[in-house]
Amino acid sequence: MKLSRRCFLSFVVGGAAGTALSPLPWKLTDDLSIWSQNWSWTPVPPDGEYTQVNSTCTLCPGGCGIGIRKAGKRAVKIEGLAGHPVNDGGVCLLGLSGLQLLYGPARVKTPLKRTGKRGGGQWQAISWKQAIKEVTEKLKELRKKNQPQSLASIGPNGSGTVSALISRFMKAYGSSNDMKMASKLDSDEQALFLTQGIQNGMVGADVENADFILSFGCAVLDGYGSPVRMFRANSRWKENSATLIQIEPRQSNTAAKADQWLPINPGGEADLALAMANIIIKENLYNSSFVSDNCDGLNSFVQMLYENYMPEDAARRIGIDVQTIIDLAHRFATAARPLAINGYGKGQNPSNLKETLAIHALNALVGNIGKKGGITGLSAYDYIRWPKVVTDTVAAAGLKESRLDGAGTNAFPHAKSLPNRFFDKLSAGNTSIQALLVAEANPCYSMPDTAKIKRVFDSIPFIVSFSSFMDETAMMADLILPNHTFLERYEDVPVKAGLTAPIVGLCRPAVEPQWDTLDLGDALIRIAQSIGGSVGAAFPWKNYKTCLKQTLADQWKDLEKKGYWMPSQSLQADADSKNKAGGKSGRYVLMDGTLETIYMAQDAPLEGDSRSYSMLLMPYDTIRITSLQIGAPPFVMKTVPDTVLKGQDGFIEINKKEATEMGFKQGQAVIVTTPIGEARVRVHLSSGLAPGVIAMPRGLGHTAYDDYLAGKGVNINQLIGPVEDPASGLDTALGIRAKLAKA
Amino acid sequence: MKQEHTQHRSKRYGMVIDLDKCTGCGACMVACFSENNVPFKKDETDKRLSITWMKVYRIDNGRDFPNNQVCYIPRPCQHCAGQHEGHSPCVSVCPATATDYSRETGIVSQIYTRCFGCRYCMGACPYHARYFNWWDPVWPEGMEKYLSPNVSPRMRGVVEKCSFCFHRYQLARDKAYANRRKDVKEADYQTACTQACPAGAITFGDLNNPGHAVHQIVKPNDHVVKNKAGISIIGKSQNPNVFRMLERLGTNTKVYYLSSREWVRKAGDNYIADEKPEDMFAEQKKH
Structure with missing residues (x-):
């Protein structure tokens, strides 16, 4: 049969039209999509018996009670615990994401030994037996050489058994180089000692009952103190028509929600507080009965104020007019229950001691110490009463060697630990540290000038990390002995985050350990016992749980039942009286010789000269980005706005008008340069930032963890160097000078 | 259906969000993600593709430093009733009855297995509350362990949105039923965001129930009022500080907002x- 062209075309067109009109293609498309939708990779979560485990969150210092909902053996949801004294049902986004940390890809799943170059990420999985053996051998060797002081540790600044076990290990081993990561708690602690004579104490602020809150840069609504408690307090302020005044150069969340936002020049907090004190005293607005009954040194304090902190001068320095300061002083002094709170951002970094003292002094002037709606000096948690460590001759000799950071020496008599100075020393060529233990801290990410910190890590011959996650510091280790996460372990959680009454939460396992990990406490006990001798003898417990149970003794049952324990007044009073005996408690020192030196000292200058670096770069804290040793889980990253992170690019905030004058458009790529380093970022034009200031969030720019976090944005610690507060020795850098150029 | 109506008083579940108290912390968003097995990707910075049943918007008053003011607005699905109960913008355009309005609870549902991905509902929704799954969800290995059995994970090609945690209503x-009660207690049914x-x-609660806190704050008008354009406004709040988003459209949402700032x-x-x-209600006054 001959097929003509015409015939062929009719057949093709007719066939196509016929098929198209028939239901066949639609049916096939439908079937295809249904078939592909049923591919096995859309999981069907298995069901199981529903149970709940009550525990305490340890992801930040807040100490919230949490309930972990389980389906069978799986943990499926974390919720806030209703009725808990800290958070009463509320919970933050990090706590809610806890299961992503537990089941996430950044977990270190078994002990690891480095095989390739340091930081190269090449590991060999080893057994726990071998891991403990390797650590023990190295540590024994140092003791054999009579150099126990060449072991250093970096741990969390906690009051619980984990922190105490690390310190105990260091002591028994024979090294005083026991570093704790520094935070606002350190500067508060020093201020508390200087003003009220309370040693190792903590400041409680009765924020709930205050009616006029003056926040000196505190990220009240972005993770300050115990974050959920602060959110709840803020709601209470709204209900009671209390006033919140936020003092800081950037319109943070807190500033945005405050009744008044007072943008001042960065670093002007002490000036403002002291100028206010000046006005309050001059106009006789202070609580004279409280001050005359309880305060020492009023006259010299007043003299110092009149000589150095006249409102006019202060106003010029902090960039607001005098009348604003006068009004503020009036409102503060005449409010029914005023409260001034201190600590920049989340309080993860220590504050300048002068500033801390000045703000505390404001509270003292209005008679706000130990009162409803005021601040209270609380003494340290005192429930860990282990037998004293008996040291052998090697350890005793090692402990005689002074700490590398100079904490506790004549220069910094009230400091307990100065990690910034420790790294400065090592960076300057000191080679006395041969081995380093790092637990629950990520200094290679969270300390300023990360490049320097990493160089120091590179120079230490032997580093052991106890991290649960493959973080930046674990990446630099020779051995990783992974700890359980907070959902797999027991731990006591004494809360220090500004609560008015001491409370110890119990963190307990919600699920079986997911991987071949070991509790940090257990690992330390095993290492100590394997070293043996007096070191082993200092760790007589079978395992960490036994140690915890014995330590908490009578409280253990209560803790297991309720989930928390509020140390009774008597125990606390007992500790108080001990402090009183040694100190000057009961009195508030406004001024003495030590304080005078601090008040009169020049502020440590910011790094960089203002001619070549015309702007000031400040880090800011936001609750939407986790910035402590825990990296943000995927859910938290998902809430980050696209004006903070877009693709892999981080943003830098700049005043809108100023940026326009400089010729920058929203989203434009720029290079930010500081004396420490440079980085490529995009600009976000903001109406909520003072001119001359640029701001970047803390918590981005991770190089470790997983693909959901690593490589996104810039770590601001690459750009900022430490600034040592001469009074406390702590790093109190509030920013650094910087410049911007088109990329 | 009709019999049911006569037997039980119908409920209108809704919420009121106090914008004076809201701090924009994002806990509601994450509470929702983890309660409802919401997927996530390595890059979530393209917000058009980022599935957030609950999303916190940030608005400002448009003024320059230092007079700038900011407000955060959490936006779940608004569970519109439309001009008459059930005439929600999305429900009325869905060709597959994949989204429906429950007259029993006032909740707008989404049935994933019925949805074939035409996305008409997304176009119809004035609140951008609906999201399309352009990809199959992928959980990194091991992370699917935390998925809740109460909510089915969605597959590629379907639309999803806030359900007012309907599974929690079912559990309540x-x-x-087990306690031989006819009614669900207020405390027994709370959404994950409310709780967190x-x-x-x-x-959160039943807007029809004068005993519920949400009713007491919102004080919804029992009478239907008409606005200038002749559109019926159902449940208009009689609290001067309470408003609804795009109320003038007559979507008659069940998510109310409270702000003291004009x-x-x-x-x-x-x-x-x-x-x-x-x-807006000039005409109403004349009547």
């Missing part, structure tokens, strides 16, 4: 310059 109903909000800014309330209903709230 089961509990009521650290500021206590969200109040510029926020105006932004919520897209006021044109110089327009006053009473202008």
Whole structure:
């Protein structure tokens, strides 16, 4: 049969039209999509018996009670615990994401030994037996050489058994180089000692009952103190028509929600507080009965104020007019229950001691110490009463060697630990540290000038990390002995985050350990016992749980039942009286010789000269980005706005008008340069930032963890160097000078 | 259906969000993600593709430093009733009955297995509350362990949105049944975001039940009022600080907002310059 062209075309067109009109293609498309939708990779979560485990969150210092909902053996949801004294049902986004940390890809799943170059990420999985053996051998060797002081540790600044076990290990081993990561708690602690004579104490602020809150840069609504408690307090302020005044150069969340936002020049907090004190005293607005009954040194304090902190001068320095300061002083002094709170951002970094003292002094002037709606000096948690460590001759000799950071020496008599100075020393060529233990801290990410910190890590011959996650510091280790996460372990959680009454939460396992990990406490006990001798003898417990149970003794049952324990007044009073005996408690020192030196000292200058670096770069804290040793889980990253992170690019905030004058458009790529380093970022034009200031969030720019976090944005610690507060020795850098150029 | 109506008083579940208390912390978003097995990707910075049943918007008053003011607005699905119960913008356009309006609870549902991905509902929704799954969800290895058995994970090609945690309603109903109660208790049915909000800014409950906190704050008008354009407004709040988003459209949402700041309330209903709230209901006054 001959097929003509015409015939062929009719057949093709007719066939196509016929098929198209028939239901066949639609049916096939439908079937295809249904078939592909049923591919096995859309999981069907298995069901199981529903149970709940009550525990305490340890992801930040807040100490919230949490309930972990389980389906069978799986943990499926974390919720806030209703009725808990800290958070009463509320919970933050990090706590809610806890299961992503537990089941996430950044977990270190078994002990690891480095095989390739340091930081190269090449590991060999080893057994726990071998891991403990390797650590023990190295540590024994140092003791054999009579150099126990060449072991250093970096741990969390906690009051619980984990922190105490690390310190105990260091002591028994024979090294005083026991570093704790520094935070606002350190500067508060020093201020508390200087003003009220309370040693190792903590400041409680009765924020709930205050009616006029003056926040000196505190990220009240972005993770300050115990974050959920602060959110709840803020709601209470709204209900009671209390006033919140936020003092800081950037319109943070807190500033945005405050009744008044007072943008001042960065670093002007002490000036403002002291100028206010000046006005309050001059106009006789202070609580004279409280001050005359309880305060020492009023006259010299007043003299110092009149000589150095006249409102006019202060106003010029902090960039607001005098009348604003006068009004503020009036409102503060005449409010029914005023409260001034201190600590920049989340309080993860220590504050300048002068500033801390000045703000505390404001509270003292209005008679706000130990009162409803005021601040209270609380003494340290005192429930860990282990037998004293008996040291052998090697350890005793090692402990005689002074700490590398100079904490506790004549220069910094009230400091307990100065990690910034420790790294400065090592960076300057000191080679006395041969081995380093790092637990629950990520200094290679969270300390300023990360490049320097990493160089120091590179120079230490032997580093052991106890991290649960493959973080930046674990990446630099020779051995990783992974700890359980907070959902797999027991731990006591004494809360220090500004609560008015001491409370110890119990963190307990919600699920079986997911991987071949070991509790940090257990690992330390095993290492100590394997070293043996007096070191082993200092760790007589079978395992960490036994140690915890014995330590908490009578409280253990209560803790297991309720989930928390509020140390009774008597125990606390007992500790108080001990402090009183040694100190000057009961009195508030406004001024003495030590304080005078601090008040009169020049502020440590910011790094960089203002001619070549015309702007000031400040880090800011936001609750939407986790910035402590825990990296943000995927859910938290998902809430980050696209004006903070877009693709892999981080943003830098700049005043809108100023940026326009400089010729920058929203989203434009720029290079930010500081004396420490440079980085490529995009600009976000903001109406909520003072001119001359640029701001970047803390918590981005991770190089470790997983693909959901690593490589996104810039770590601001690459750009900022430490600034040592001469009074406390702590790093109190509030920013650094910087410049911007088109990329 | 009709019999049911005569037997039980129908419910209108809704919420009121106190924008004075809301701090924009994002806990509601994450509470929702983890309660409802919401997927996530390595890059979530393209917000058009980022599935967030609950999303916190940030608005400002448009003024320059230092007079700038900011407000955060959490936006779940608004569970519109439409011009008459059930005439929600999305429900009325869905060709597959994949989204439906429950007259029993006032909740707008989404049935994933019925949805074939035409996305008409997304076009119809004035609140951008609906999201399309362009990809199959992928959980990194091991992370699918935390998935809740109460909510089915969605597959590629379907639309999803906030359900007012409907599974929690089902559990609460089961509990009521087991305890031989007819009604679900207010405390037994609360959405995950309400429960998690650290500021206590969200109040959830039955708008029809005068005993519920949400009713007491919102004080919904029992009578239908008509606005200038002749559109019926059902359940208009009689609290002067309470407003609904784009209320003038007559979507008659069940998510109310509370703010003491006028510029926020105006932004919520897209006021044109110089327009006053009473202008919208000018005609109503004449009656």
